[in-house]
Amino acid sequence: MGRSNKDRSGAFPQMPNNSSNIGSMNTPSPSRILQNTPPKYSHSPTRDPTHRATSSASPSFVHLPPKLPNHGNVHNGTFSSASSATVPTNNNNSRVKSVNAQNLQSSSNNTVASNGSYSSGSNRTPVRHRNQYNRTSYADEELEQRQPKFYAEDDHSQFTQGSNFSKPGFVSTPQSFNGAASVAGSVNSVGSGRKSTMSGGSGLKDVDSFIDSVKQKGIAKRKRKEFARDPRYQGTRKLVDDLNKAIGVDKRQAAIANANVEFDHNDEMQHNAELYLGAANVLCLVLSMTDQEDEIESICSALEMVYRAEREAIIISYQDVGPALVPLLLRLLDRCELGRKVLAEVTIEHISRILLHMTRISELRVPLVNHPGFLSILERVSTLPLSEENRVLRMRLLANLANSDGNKETIFERSSLLESIMKVATLDKSESAREYAAAVLMDLASHPANQIEMAKIDKVLGTFVKLAIVEDKVETREYAVSGLQNLAFEKQNRKQLVTYGSGVVIEALKKTTSIDANDKTRRRSAGALTNLACDETADLMGKHAGLLKTLAHVSISDKNEDVQQRATLALTKLSNSITVKMSSWSNLLDALITASQCKVADGIVTAMFRVKTRAEENRTSMANHPRLLETLSRIVLDTEDQASPVAYKDCENVTKAIAHLANDPLNHKVICNKHILAALVHGASLSSPAGAVTRDAAILAMERMAMDHSNRPMMARYSGMLVSIAKATEREMNEELNGVPKSSASGQPRLAKPLLMSLLVAM
Numbered sequence: 001m002g003r004s005n006k007d008r009s010g011a012f013p014q015m016p017n018n019s020s021n022i023g024s025m026n027t028p029s030p031s032r033i034l035q036n037t038p039p040k041y042s043h044s045p046t047r048d049p050t051h052r053a054t055s056s057a058s059p060s061f062v063h064l065p066p067k068l069p070n071h072g073n074v075h076n077g078t079f080s081s082a083s084s085a086t087v088p089t090n091n092n093n094s095r096v097k098s099v100n101a102q103n104l105q106s107s108s109n110n111t112v113a114s115n116g117s118y119s120s121g122s123n124r125t126p127v128r129h130r131n132q133y134n135r136t137s138y139a140d141e142e143l144e145q146r147q148p149k150f151y152a153e154d155d156h157s158q159f160t161q162g163s164n165f166s167k168p169g170f171v172s173t174p175q176s177f178n179g180a181a182s183v184a185g186s187v188n189s190v191g192s193g194r195k196s197t198m199s200g201g202s203g204l205k206d207v208d209s210f211i212d213s214v215k216q217k218g219i220a221k222r223k224r225k226e227f228a229r230d231p232r233y234q235g236t237r238k239l240v241d242d243l244n245k246a247i248g249v250d251k252r253q254a255a256i257a258n259a260n261v262e263f264d265h266n267d268e269m270q271h272n273a274e275l276y277l278g279a280a281n282v283l284c285l286v287l288s289m290t291d292q293e294d295e296i297e298s299i300c301s302a303l304e305m306v307y308r309a310e311r312e313a314i315i316i317s318y319q320d321v322g323p324a325l326v327p328l329l330l331r332l333l334d335r336c337e338l339g340r341k342v343l344a345e346v347t348i349e350h351i352s353r354i355l356l357h358m359t360r361i362s363e364l365r366v367p368l369v370n371h372p373g374f375l376s377i378l379e380r381v382s383t384l385p386l387s388e389e390n391r392v393l394r395m396r397l398l399a400n401l402a403n404s405d406g407n408k409e410t411i412f413e414r415s416s417l418l419e420s421i422m423k424v425a426t427l428d429k430s431e432s433a434r435e436y437a438a439a440v441l442m443d444l445a446s447h448p449a450n451q452i453e454m455a456k457i458d459k460v461l462g463t464f465v466k467l468a469i470v471e472d473k474v475e476t477r478e479y480a481v482s483g484l485q486n487l488a489f490e491k492q493n494r495k496q497l498v499t500y501g502s503g504v505v506i507e508a509l510k511k512t513t514s515i516d517a518n519d520k521t522r523r524r525s526a527g528a529l530t531n532l533a534c535d536e537t538a539d540l541m542g543k544h545a546g547l548l549k550t551l552a553h554v555s556i557s558d559k560n561e562d563v564q565q566r567a568t569l570a571l572t573k574l575s576n577s578i579t580v581k582m583s584s585w586s587n588l589l590d591a592l593i594t595a596s597q598c599k600v601a602d603g604i605v606t607a608m609f610r611v612k613t614r615a616e617e618n619r620t621s622m623a624n625h626p627r628l629l630e631t632l633s634r635i636v637l638d639t640e641d642q643a644s645p646v647a648y649k650d651c652e653n654v655t656k657a658i659a660h661l662a663n664d665p666l667n668h669k670v671i672c673n674k675h676i677l678a679a680l681v682h683g684a685s686l687s688s689p690a691g692a693v694t695r696d697a698a699i700l701a702m703e704r705m706a707m708d709h710s711n712r713p714m715m716a717r718y719s720g721m722l723v724s725i726a727k728a729t730e731r732e733m734n735e736e737l738n739g740v741p742k743s744s745a746s747g748q749p750r751l752a753k754p755l756l757m758s759l760l761v762a763m
Contacts, residue, residue: 223276233273235262240274243282252286256298259283263305271309275317279306284325287332293344296332300350307357314361322358322367329354330373337377337384345387352393359400366406375410375417381433382420388430395424395436402440408447411440412454418444422463431473438467438479445486455493461500465508468525478521481512485524488531498537506532506544513567514550519560526554526566530573538577542584548574549587552594561600568601575608580618589622593631603646606635606653613660623667629675632658636679641688648690655683655694659701668708676701677718684724696748699728703751712762722759728752 227233239255239262246252263274274280280303287299303325307314329351336344336351358364368374378401381394398421401407411417425437441463444450454460464487467480484505487493497505509532512525529551533541541547551574554567571591578588595605609632612618622628632654639651658676661667683691683698702725705711715721729752736750 227273227276230273233270233277236270236273236279237277240277240279240282243279243286246286252290253295253298256286256295256302259302260298260305263302265305266308268308268310271306272313274306275309275313280317280325281321284321284328288324288328293347297344297347297350300329300332300347300354304350304353304357307354311361314358315363318358318361318364318367322364326355326358326368326371326374330371330377333377334373337380337386343384343386345390348386348390349393352390352397356393356397356400359397362404365401365404369401369407369410375414379414379417379420382423382428388433391424391428392430392432392436395433395440399436399439399443402443405447408444409449412444412447412450418460422459425463426466431476434467434471435473435476435479438471438476438483442479442483442486445483448490451487451490452492455487455490455496458500461487461497461505465501465504468508468512468521474518474521477512477516478518478524481509481521481524481528484509485528485531488528491534494532494534495536495540498532498540503540503544506541506547510544510547510550513563514554519563522554522558522560522563523566526551526563526570530566530570533570533573533577535577538574539582539584541574542578542582542588548584548591549594552591555595555598555601564598564600565602568595568598568604571595572604572608575612580615580621585621586625589625589628593627596631596635603649603653606650606657609657610653610660613657616664619661619664620666623661623664623670629671629673633675633679636683636694639682639686639691639694641686641691643690645690648688648694651683651686651691652694652697655679655697655701659697659704662701662704665708668705668711672705672708672711672714674718677715677721681718681720681724684728685720695728695731699725699752699755700748703755706755706758709762712759716759716763722756725752725756725759729756 228237239259242251242255243259246255259279263271263279265271283299283303283306287296287303290296290299307317309317333348333351336348355368358368378394378398381391381398386394398411402411421437421440424433425441426434428434428437441460445454461484464480464483468477468484471477471480484497488497506529509525509528513522513529516522516525529541529547548571551567551571555564555571558564558567572595575588575592578584592605592608595601596609598605613622635654636651639647643651658671658679661671680698680702683694684702686695702715702721706715732750732752
């Protein structure tokens, strides 16, 4: 979302000779703001009904004094509804990584993460098919990045996303403008694993094209006429006219006082009328003409009220008056905050709320950041003695801006602002300020261009760890854990995260997965561990004290099924990379034995038993591991003829695992025990067509065990053994008579008849 118009200085509008001057409000030298190329991690806050942003709107027309002289600053000379003033371009002074235009879209992962901000439909990671377990590793990106959220002007919202983790993959969800995020799912995004990158100049064009289309359809003109003729809004029209015509000080003050009374309500449609009828235009003009503290405070209060309108009304108002109003507000903040012993807290609060109303609109977030000096007022939050309310408002404002993909790289690359955010997150006394700071860091971590560099900053990792462990507020802990999950999504970061601080990241995720009271936090934490698991980190994670045991315990005991699935997924992904030569091998087998009791694993634990027994070097160790054979036997014996497809799949996986163990001559005596024989007899006796593969695998395991002659007497005398083999012989004879060359289910040679003969001889 880029810019085409020239850089503007943002100076106050110059008034005609008979107007008051601005006095001491000098134009500060703008500081440069980084530009970034937007790519795709939301949250969706709840919003007060009085602050919905839904219906269409259009600019208003108001008769104003003679055209203001245009000095190439922030407007084209008038504040009329037909104003062609364009959004100012970036003219900032810090290191600029690129000059590509910004993306105005909110973080969208239809692309987690934000193909994601977070809230995005679904942008982020590829999905791994859970039952495809072989010796190859899992897909690299298992879980999506955390979705960002934006903060409405009213209550700062709970994290209302639905589970973004139904399938592997991480996404940011695009935000709906009424405060509810459209959620793609937590472990559920099927995508490329990267957010799509918007073309640099599309952002501003989208806003302009939207407004142009509205005007082309005549909607704007019709809206203005409707509000002007509607008798319900005659008082509003008269009030705007009074403000416009109030030349003397007394009349102006009376009109402003009246505006504060009339505009102070929660009727969104009424606020739409106020914007369409030109209230913001006139108030901006009056604000630029006064230097009195009390008047500035009152005008800013009235402006905050009128901007409680709907989304489209705010967009069109911004197009009309924003290029003049925003720089004016920024300079007022400088005046209120810099070089003064006593801050004008009330005026600061009103201005912060005006800007917060604007940041509710995703299309305006990048243009707002591109105003010279905008980021400077944000980074002062950690250094000025602001009231708690103003610190929270400032952080909410920053959280909304960070929710836009077009701003994430810009904010991150401004090191002083990043430092300020971390200072608030760790040291601010306000619980809400720390919450919004955590949300900002989480959103920044959802941007692919930021992830590698963020993971290299120890202070960022330390901040996430501290917030995840010690914070009392649920949302703050969730955002911190989600930030770690986002960073873990990038392959290059995984070893850095695992080794940081001798494993403090892993320890923090282990604790939050097992003991955090919030379901979403536990789910995100297990997702972060899944993202971290890979060949390079498996040994370190496997050796981390208690990690494998914790994942196994959570997989069977957590009250939330999504958390159980995530923990199981993390454990099996680690299992895929841990080998028998690693010191964590024995702990892994213990963990798999425990996790085999998980009711929502969808066969991935038993599939891991089968995968591990394929490797010859694993077979002796597994056959001799305590409780492993008993566990395999239990899974088979629990499967009945009318069982579910998942149960049959578990039974099939385990029977094949036993057959793989029987391939090693060293295991023949070990596995020829009552537990395994009972499982093989039961598996060979299944009559359902769904058990055909299990029957063949059981016969194959028996045949291999019988290769050791010392096993045959015990096998022949075991209850039901000969009967099950005889039934298998009959099935094979029928297949042979029907011309089927091999076993129809598995394609293996017919083994039942020679096996039966060898056992009969042994008797």
